[in-house]
Every structure is written in structure tokens, then in C-alpha cells.
Amino acid sequence: MAVTALGDALYEVETDHDTSYLIDLRSCRCSCPDYVFRSVRCKHLRRVAIEITEGRTPPPGQLAVACAVCGEELFVPEADADRPQYCGTDALEPGAFVRDRETGDRLLVVAVSDRRADRTEVGRSAYSVATYPNNRSYDPADRVVGAVYPQSIEMTGSGPEPDALRVYSFPHARLERVSGTPA
Ligand SMILES: [Zn+2]
Numbered sequence: 504m505a506v507t508a509l510g511d512a513l514y515e516v517e518t519d520h521d522t523s524y525l526i527d528l529r530s531c532r533c534s535c536p537d538y539v540f541r542s543v544r545c546k547h548l549r550r551v552a553i554e555i556t557e558g559r560t561p562p563p564g565q566l567a568v569a570c571a572v573c574g575e576e577l578f579v580p581e582a583d584a585d586r587p588q589y590c591g592t593d594a595l596e597p598g599a600f601v602r603d604r605e606t607g608d609r610l611l612v613v614a615v616s617d618r619r620a621d622r623t624e625v626g627r628s629a630y631s632v633a634t635y636p637n638n639r640s641y642d643p644a645d646r647v648v649g650a651v652y653p654q655s656i657e658m659t660g661s662g663p664e665p666d667a668l669r670v671y672s673f674p675h676a677r678l679e680r681v682s683g684t685p686a
């Protein structure tokens with residue numbers, strides 16, 4: 504029996520006989536004949552409970568999505584399921600070195616926000632991070648990552664150049680984690 508979380512505490516159980524039943528975990532109901540006509544706690548309800556307990560199916564309030572980079576299955580809050588999600592390996596954090604998939608440039612991540620690309624303006628331009636040239640093929644709901652060009656952080660005698668730490672905003676998916684230090 505295959506279990507799929509549909510959101511809103513609803514689950515679909517597909518039986519071996521090509522039949523599907525709908526389970527509402529909030530009210531503990533199933534659409535199968537056993538439950539509907541005999542009011543017994545059917546095997547579908549039990550199966551959903553087992554799958555959740557064993558971590559194979561997301562609990563109510565969460566949905567299963569694929570990591571936007573590697574495809575690994577992740578359980579995330581329902582409200583986040585329509586945005587790109589990243590597994591522990593592919594999620595970026597401040598200090599991560601990355602490669603810009605568009606230009607090949609190496610950058611250093613300095614901030615990872617929860618803001619959507621289509622709701623974040625680029626400086627005083629008319630663009631958002633989502634509509635900025637080179638960013639339009641990425642998901643507008645992707646989160647915004649701030650990064651700097653490490654080679655611009657040239658130290659002068661009195662510290663970094665005044666203009667050195669200019670932070671550029673990118674959709675998360677445009678930056679690919681790389682190992683090591685920038686050239
Ligand atoms: Zn049932």
C-alpha cells in the first residue's frame with residue numbers, strides 16, 4: 504500500500520488492487536467500505552499511522568518535496584512546499600563558497616534570507632531579484648541569497664577597501680556550492 508500526503512491532514516492510500524482511499528487524519532476517517540459501512544478502524548488508517556511513525560510519510564502539517572538540487576525527499580511545512588527547498592547538503596549558509604551558474608564566477612555567501620526573489624528589489628532599480636536579467640529562469644519564489652566577490656575584498660593598510668563589501672543578491676538556485684577557497 505502506497506501512502507501519499509496530500510496536505511491538510513489528508514492522505515491517499517493506494518491498495519494493491521489499484522484502488523485508492525482517502526484518509527482524513529484529523530477526524531480519523533477513511534473512505535473505504537470497512538470504515539464507511541462497518542465503522543472499524545481499517546487497515547488504511549493503521550498504515551498511514553505506521554508510515555508517519557517510521558518517518559516515511561510526512562506528519563499532518565507537512566508535505567514531501569524534492570530538494571531543488573539533488574532531488575532528495577524532504578518533509579517541509581505545507582506553507583513552504585510551493586517554494587524551492589534544499590536539503591542539508593545543498594542549502595547555503597553564510598561562509599559557503601559558491602559558483603554562479605550563469606557566469607562561472609566564484610562568490611562567498613554572506614547572508615541567506617527567507618525573502619522571495621520576486622518580492623525583493625535590486626537596489627534602486629526597477630527590477631526585483633526574480634526579474635533581474637540572468638535571473639528570470641529561476642523560480643520567482645526562490646529565497647534570496649546575498650554574496651560578495653571575495654577577490655574584491657582587497658585589504659589595504661587600514662582594512663578592507665571602502666567599497667569592497669558590496670553584497671549582490673541572487674536566487675538561491677543560481678548559486679552552486681563549491682568546495683575549497685576562492686581562486
Ligand atoms: Zn480504510
Ligand SMILES: [Zn+2]
Pocket residue numbers: 570571572573574575589590591592593
Ligand atoms: Zn539536495
